[in-house]
Structures are given as structure tokens and as C-alpha cells.
Amino acid sequence: MKHDIRGLEISTSSETAAKKLDLAVADYLDYGTGAGSLVKEALGEDPDCALAQCYRGYLLMMLENRAVFPKIQETLDRLSAGAELNPRERLHVKALQAWVKGDLFNACLAWEEILETYPLDLMALKLHHTMAFYTGRSNVLRSVVSGVLGEWDEDTPGYSNVQGMYAYALEECGDYEQAERWGREATERNPEDLWAIHSVAHVMEMQGRTKEGTQWLDLPADLWPRKNFFKAHVWWHAALFNVAERNYDRAFQLFDNELSSTNSDKYIDVSNQAALLKRLEIAGVDVGDRWDLLAEHSATRINDHILPFRDAHFCLALAAKGNFDIARQHIESMAVFARSGEGWTAEATKTTLIPLCEAIVAYEAGEYARACDLLWPMRNELAPIGGSLAQRDLFTQILIDAAVKGGRLTTARSLLSERVARFPHNKPSWSQYAQVLSDLGETDRASRAAAHAGA
Ligand SMILES: [Fe+2]
Numbered sequence: 001m002k003h004d005i006r007g008l009e010i011s012t013s014s015e016t017a018a019k020k021l022d023l024a025v026a027d028y029l030d031y032g033t034g035a036g037s038l039v040k041e042a043l044g045e046d047p048d049c050a051l052a053q054c055y056r057g058y059l060l061m062m063l064e065n066r067a068v069f070p071k072i073q074e075t076l077d078r079l080s081a082g083a084e085l086n087p088r089e090r091l092h093v094k095a096l097q098a099w100v101k102g103d104l105f106n107a108c109l110a111w112e113e114i115l116e117t118y119p120l121d122l123m124a125l126k127l128h129h130t131m132a133f134y135t136g137r138s139n140v141l142r143s144v145v146s147g148v149l150g151e152w153d154e155d156t157p158g159y160s161n162v163q164g165m166y167a168y169a170l171e172e173c174g175d176y177e178q179a180e181r182w183g184r185e186a187t188e189r190n191p192e193d194l195w196a197i198h199s200v201a202h203v204m205e206m207q208g209r210t211k212e213g214t215q216w217l218d219l220p221a222d223l224w225p226r227k228n229f230f231k232a233h234v235w236w237h238a239a240l241f242n243v244a245e246r247n248y249d250r251a252f253q254l255f256d257n258e259l260s261s262t263n264s265d266k267y268i269d270v271s272n273q274a275a276l277l278k279r280l281e282i283a284g285v286d287v288g289d290r291w292d293l294l295a296e297h298s299a300t301r302i303n304d305h306i307l308p309f310r311d312a313h314f315c316l317a318l319a320a321k322g323n324f325d326i327a328r329q330h331i332e333s334m335a336v337f338a339r340s341g342e343g344w345t346a347e348a349t350k351t352t353l354i355p356l357c358e359a360i361v362a363y364e365a366g367e368y369a370r371a372c373d374l375l376w377p378m379r380n381e382l383a384p385i386g387g388s389l390a391q392r393d394l395f396t397q398i399l400i401d402a403a404v405k406g407g408r409l410t411t412a413r414s415l416l417s418e419r420v421a422r423f424p425h426n427k428p429s430w431s432q433y434a435q436v437l438s439d440l441g442e443t444d445r446a447s448r449a450a451a452h453a454g455a
Pocket of ligand 1: 202
């Protein structure tokens, strides 16, 4: 029996294996590129180490590819068949088993069970944070991070990671002031903490502080050479601020140089790229042939159904490119999956993802009335597909655009009134609002909105 850096027991006799796992967790939390190799090295030291086997399973799950599922199940079967496990390791096996079945809800519960007894299990906390995010449950995010916070202090290794997670959880719950305070403190403690930097960017996005956001993320492109794919998402936030500030050249520069890694499987890459292109198109900007690669890649993933949020963006890329037949095949495949699958992923696909994708396809096909009819009732109920408030905001923007293009001006007026109240510094929204008010003959209100747009 050895201990990790925070004093938790690991069933291994190898000190080196335990140290390698510490490094793997730190690398994983810091969005480095070495966690997989470090876990492999730990297994090289002790092939029977159950925690290392679980970590390998977790990292394989993060590949978001069903092809690796049998390999993970094999590991799980071996671990369940009588390997030496302490109670914490048994719960990690339980979490991984639920996750591989798409049962994100019970995976989260297993990590919560770990954290109740072992609040310093940073890997359990981060995985819970990620899955609570994938299932769109902001209150669960906040509840669990704040639930362990009392057992952490600035001397505990990884404290800034916890601060960054708490910042994000607070932001998603609308507590922007506290979120920014915790996020900034985390970045001061660790200036390369991408999650914390990103949490502060979320606060600025939600408060419509777009100019400040461009400055917060006005960073040298080569700043993070040893960070993994997640850095592209931070650049995506920079691009959003620039779209809102109408710095379209900068947004394209970020898309072309930092976002469009070709044929990436990662949910985050697909959603970054598709969401940025669609936001630019809604702003009236021609994106050229940038949908092509994304649509081509999406066509190869229509039967995956790993994450509803990723499926929504595959569908968007296919429909935006005009590949409607494949987009419809994708929706049919979702329906088959929803009928036969189990757990959160299948349920969210059935209740939320399929109608959302029907709306997306209708919108891209120019059937704006149908898109509005489908999207309006669910516009505030999209959380189960996962993602952040800022990410899901794209679907509200699509609804507004459909309402404008479909001549449903009172619908558009209501949505834009809500939007400018929420994002008072967002010039494109004020501009759209002014146009809709003008089209409705409300000239005085239109002038006042136009003044905000030009301010
Ligand atoms: Fe984000």
C-alpha cells in the first residue's frame, strides 16, 4: 500500500507507480499532453495497480470513440473479478462502469460517493466536474466542488485547480462576482491554469464584457506549447469576444490558426469550429469554404452518439454545408440509439437532442417557421445536452435568426429584448434589435437600440 501526494491510499507496492499516477493527475488537470504516457509508465511499474487501470480507462473514455469501449470493458471485467481494491478504488471501478454505459448520472454519483469520504481525490473531482458539465447540471457542479472545498487549503497540491473549478461552477450558476474572484485567484496562483483562465472568460462572456474579454485573452499564440486540445477552446472564447466586437479578421485568424485542427474526434473541437462559423454567418459574415472539412468529418461520425452536445454540432455542420440527406440519417441513427441505449446519454438524445437537431436542419433548409416552432418551446430547456451556457447560447441565436428570416418579428422582438437585457454590451444584438423594432414600425425604440449598437 502506497499513498498519493494528498495522502490517499493506493493499492500498489510500487512507490514509482504511485508517483507516476500523481504526475498523471497533475498533467490531466493542467491540460498537458503526458497523462496517458505517465499512466502507462505506472502500469509498467505495477501492471496490477487497479487505480492505474481505472485511470487508463478514464483516459480512453476521454478519446470519445466507441472503438475503445471493448478494451475498457475488458479491464473492468478483470478488476471486478477479484482484483485487490480498496473502497475508493472500488468506487472508481463503479464510476468507469457507469460511464462506459453512457450512464453519466450514475458515474457522477459514484464520484460523489468517493468525494464524500475522500474529498482530496482530485481526479474524481475533475471527472465529476467534466461529467456534470456534459449533463448540463450547474447546481451539481457547484454543490460538489463547494462540498469538498472545506477540506482543501492553499498548501494542498492542486488547490488552484479546485479554485478554477469552483470559479466555473459559480459562473454557470450566475454568481459572476464570486466566480471572477475565485478564477482570478487561481490564475494568479497558476498563470497557466487554462480552466481558470477560461472560467474568467466565461464570466466576461455572460456579462457581455466583450472588449475586456478580447483583452483578457489577447495572448501570444505560442503561449501554451505543452497544453492539449483544450487550449483551442480558450481561443474559441477569444474568437467569440472578437465576433461581438466585430473584429471578424481576428476571429478568422483564430479559426484558421488555432481552432481548425483537421478531423479531430474531440467534442470540443467540433463544437468550437461549428459554433464559431455559425455565429459568424448569423452576423452576416461569409465564412467561405470553412464548413467543408468539418462536414466531411461529421459525416464519418453520425453513428457514434457519445455526447449529445457533440452530435448537435455534427448535425449543424452537415446541415450548414447543405448535406441534408446525411443530417437526416444522423437524426435517424440518434433515434435508434435513443431506443436501444441506456442512461443519461440515450435519454437526453431522445428528449432534447433529436428535436434540437430537427430544428437545426429545418433552419438550415430555410424552413424558418418550422425551426421556430421546434426551438421556441425548448429554448430554455436545452441543458440536458450538456455544454456551457455560452455554448448553448448558439441555439438561441439560431432561433432569433430563424424568427427574423421567417418574418416572426414579435418572436424576434421578445428574444432580442431578453438578449440585450442579458448582454447589454453586445453590439450585434442591439443592432439586430434595432432592425426588428424598425421593421415593426417602432421607430423611437429602434433609434434608441441603434444608439446602443453604435456605442
Ligand atoms: Fe467555455
